[in-house]
Amino acid sequence: MQREERVMDATLDAVLQRVVDIKGSLQELLVKIEREGEQGDWPSYLNSFSVISAQIYTLMKLLKNEKTPILRNYLTLPLQLNAESDEKLLVATEGRVPSFSHDFVPNMLRTKPEPDMEQKHQALEAKMAQVNSDTAQKQINIHNRVVKHVMDLVNTAREEWETETAARTSQPQTCSLNETQILVAALGTGKGFKIRAQPPGPSPTIQQPPPQISTASKAVSAVKTNIKAATSIHPYSR
Amino acid sequence: MAMPVNVPHVGENLEAAMKSQIVPDQEFLLQGSVLDTSLGVVIDRLRGLCDNADILPETFHDHEVVFVLKDFSAMSTPGPASQGVMLRVRRAMDYPDLPYQLRYVGYPELGNYPALLRNCLDIPVSNNVCEFLTELGAKLDHEFIAKGFIMKKGRIKVTVFKMYKMGIGMAKDNLEQMTMSHMVELSVLTTKTDMSVAEDLRALADQLKPLVQLERIDYRRLGP
Amino acid sequence: MGVTVLQIFPDSSRSGCLETEKLHKRIMHLDAVQCGMFTVDCDTCYTVTQTGNNRKLHIVHNSETPTTTYAILDTGTKQITLSADYLFDLLLPRLDFMYQSKKNLKIESKGAKYEIGDFVVKIGTVTMSGHYKAILVEVEYLPCHTPALCWSLMREFMQSFMGSCVKPTLPSYLQNRLHDIHTPQDTVQQYVEKFNEIREGTTFAGTQTTGSGS
Numbered sequence: 001m002q003r004e005e006r007v008m009d010a011t012l013d014a015v016l017q018r019v020v021d022i023k024g025s026l027q028e029l030l031v032k033i034e035r036e037g038e039q040g041d042w043p044s045y046l047n048s049f050s051v052i053s054a055q056i057y058t059l060m061k062l063l064k065n066e067k068t069p070i071l072r073n074y075l076t077l078p079l080q081l082n083a084e085s086d087e088k089l090l091v092a093t094e095g096r097v098p099s100f101s102h103d104f105v106p107n108m109l110r111t112k113p114e115p116d117m118e119q120k121h122q123a124l125e126a127k128m129a130q131v132n133s134d135t136a137q138k139q140i141n142i143h144n145r146v147v148k149h150v151m152d153l154v155n156t157a158r159e160e161w162e163t164e165t166a167a168r169t170s171q172p173q174t175c176s177l178n179e180t181q182i183l184v185a186a187l188g189t190g191k192g193f194k195i196r197a198q199p200p201g202p203s204p205t206i207q208q209p210p211p212q213i214s215t216a217s218k219a220v221s222a223v224k225t226n227i228k229a230a231t232s233i234h235p236y237s238r
Numbered sequence: 239m240a241m242p243v244n245v246p247h248v249g250e251n252l253e254a255a256m257k258s259q260i261v262p263d264q265e266f267l268l269q270g271s272v273l274d275t276s277l278g279v280v281i282d283r284l285r286g287l288c289d290n291a292d293i294l295p296e297t298f299h300d301h302e303v304v305f306v307l308k309d310f311s312a313m314s315t316p317g318p319a320s321q322g323v324m325l326r327v328r329r330a331m332d333y334p335d336l337p338y339q340l341r342y343v344g345y346p347e348l349g350n351y352p353a354l355l356r357n358c359l360d361i362p363v364s365n366n367v368c369e370f371l372t373e374l375g376a377k378l379d380h381e382f383i384a385k386g387f388i389m390k391k392g393r394i395k396v397t398v399f400k401m402y403k404m405g406i407g408m409a410k411d412n413l414e415q416m417t418m419s420h421m422v423e424l425s426v427l428t429t430k431t432d433m434s435v436a437e438d439l440r441a442l443a444d445q446l447k448p449l450v451q452l453e454r455i456d457y458r459r460l461g462p
Numbered sequence: 463m464g465v466t467v468l469q470i471f472p473d474s475s476r477s478g479c480l481e482t483e484k485l486h487k488r489i490m491h492l493d494a495v496q497c498g499m500f501t502v503d504c505d506t507c508y509t510v511t512q513t514g515n516n517r518k519l520h521i522v523h524n525s526e527t528p529t530t531t532y533a534i535l536d537t538g539t540k541q542i543t544l545s546a547d548y549l550f551d552l553l554l555p556r557l558d559f560m561y562q563s564k565k566n567l568k569i570e571s572k573g574a575k576y577e578i579g580d581f582v583v584k585i586g587t588v589t590m591s592g593h594y595k596a597i598l599v600e601v602e603y604l605p606c607h608t609p610a611l612c613w614s615l616m617r618e619f620m621q622s623f624m625g626s627c628v629k630p631t632l633p634s635y636l637q638n639r640l641h642d643i644h645t646p647q648d649t650v651q652q653y654v655e656k657f658n659e660i661r662e663g664t665t666f667a668g669t670q671t672t673g674s675g676s
Contacts, residue, residue, distance in 0.1 A: 172276075173273065174272055174273055174275075174276035174279065174280070174448070174449045174450070175270060175271055175272050175273060175276070175419070175449065175450050175451055176271065176273060176419060177451065179271050179273070179417045179418065179419040180269065180270055180271040180419070180421075180451070180455070181455070181460050182416070182417050183269075183271050183401065183416065183417060183419065183421045184269050184421075184455045184457045184460065185457050185460050186382070186401060186416055187401070187421065187457070188457030188458075189457060190304055190379055190380035190382075192403070192416060193380035193381065193382045193403055193404075193416075194379070194380045261549075261552065263549075263552060307557065307560060308559075308560070309559070309560060323556055323557060323559075340546065340550075340553075342553050342556055344556075359549055359552055359553055360549070361546050361547045361549045361550050361553065362546065362547045363544055363545065363546040363547070363550070364543075364544055364545040364546070364647075366542060366543075366544060367544055367546075369542055370533070370535060370542050370544040373517070373535050373537055373540075373542050374517070374519070374535055374560075374561075375509075375517070375560060
């Protein structure tokens with residue numbers, strides 16, 4: 001008997017802890033919505049949701065655990081109601097429940113949904129029962145098709161977006177190291193500029209007179225002469 | 239008219255400047271290239287980074303003739319005399335009235351500098367310089383056309399240009415291009431005592447990544 | 463820039479300052495105004511290679527054009543004058559495997575500058591590696607650009623304070639360029655010509671009967 005009680009206590013403690021965690025996360029989310037509203041960062045909302053869903057998942061796992069006693073087998077029976085305010089209860093419920101009175105107890109200890117909720121639920125159940133199973137199947141199919149179509153749209157959009165970002169990260173080539181080296185060598189040593197159409201010309205010691213350019217005023221033509229020289233004579237033959 | 243009584247030598251001034259190492263004869267250089275297809279992007283980026291972003295970058299169209307001065311009669315002996323000195327003559331084809339530039343560029347210095355460091359002299363000269371060099375004993379080695387844009391950012395000179403070969407039967411508007419890329423050069427002239435500007439050069443180069451990879455490239459270490 | 467004529471003033475006494483003092487007095491009588499000093503210096507490089515023809519490279523600076531270096535190449539058959547930025551001087555050490563200067567041949571003309579109307583006169587004392595060599599007088603006539611049009615006027619003016627040492631015919635350098643437009647290069651080339659004469663020691667002879675070989 002004592003052992004069962006201890007297990008029960010431990011389980012309740014664990015459940016309580018999980019519930020407190022979930023409550024904390026929910027409060028954080030509420031604060032975030034209040035403070036940031038629509039300006040909020042979408043990924044951070046998603047983060048909050050996933051945290052909460054994970055916490056709910058652990059809670060459910062805990063409840064379904066083999067070692068956890070089946071809580072629904074236990075009854076909670078209010079023995080005594082008291083209209084006077086109870087300090088301890090106030091602290092334990094974080095100021096929501098001032099006293100263990102007629103007002104609060106039915107709500108706190110109820111095991112069924114609220115009456116109007118129950119009514120709505122029943123109305124839906126009745127409606128469902130009325131609908132022909134074929135029509136229902138047809139509606140389900142149509143719905144599935146619409147959902148699938150939307151999914152497809154989202155997926156193609158996502159694919160497009162992803163290829164675009166991929167293209168942006170692997171930019172097209174804008175420079176070539178090989179070309180840089182060719183250019184630097186050409187600039188530094190003249191490699192590639194020298195015209196080697198024929199084997200090297202006559203021995204450099206045999207100098208032919210260079211084109212005669214007499215006065216300074218005509219020296220613009222000096223360079224022109226050189227261009228001409230390059231076009232007509234082999235540069236090494238000079 | 240009050241004139242200074244003692245006229246110092248031109249040479250004396252220069253010697254004094256050399257002694258105190260304030261002659262800007264050192265050049266820091268970073269080189270890279272950009273494929274012609276991406277030229278527009280690089281120019282736009284550079285316009286944003288450089289001075290005078292509100293006006294179009296200045297263009298240039300230069301003809302460079304490179305001479306080698308050495309003792310051609312004593313070719314077989316090794317040493318600096320047989321290697322000779324490269325002397326580069328540049329003229330602006332689009333501004334024929336500007337003086338020609340005679341340029342001497344030394345070998346890259348060894349050492350761990352943020353950019354390629356070399357001795358460099360840019361000397362404006364009269365336009366008979368080609369004849370002068372020929373008579374001096376130099377020989378025409380090669381020549382080419384460089385066409386492109388020039389910008390500046392503070393003391394840094396930024397040039398983006400394409401090189402064209404000159405050869406047989408080449409019309410002025412039908413030049414043979416060297417590669418499918420434009421050369422990109424960042425350079426700054428400085429003195430032996432002022433090396434701080436090299437970091438600015440690196441910073442500008444980093445801002446051009448990954449469009450252009452600007453590096454210190456020693457052309458002597460490139461393949462044969 | 464007008465036309466410039468360079469004239470060696472014979473110095474029979476070989477004292478230098480006595481003769482320049484004399485020229486100074488004479489020119490001041492013509493209402494000249496002294497307006498500063500000037501220098502023209504010349505360094506000469508020779509080819510070091512044994513083979514091939516010997517070429518001379520004169521490096522000249524003129525205080526009138528203080529940021530310019532004149533490089534005058536003398537191949538023996540012709541002269542080419544390159545006007546360059548004075549950074550050219552820094553290039554010369556790079557070429558020392560081909561061209562080397564002989565320091566003891568460094569020569570310069572230094573002195574006072576005068577203005578008389580349209581004329582500028584510079585009376586220079588020529589020294590070679592510190593030793594006094596000769597007196598060089600440069601006369602420039604500002605309003606004219608071609609020697610042919612102003613030589614007679616210039617000759618008259620020059621004779622008025624230098625006397626008979628000024629010959630009636632144009633110096634040969636200008637004789638060959640009678641109708642060319644005179645440039646600063648021409649001035650510097652005349653200096654090189656005179657400097658060469660002074661170096662070779664042929665100057666004092668021939669200009670005046672009292673001249674003695676040096």
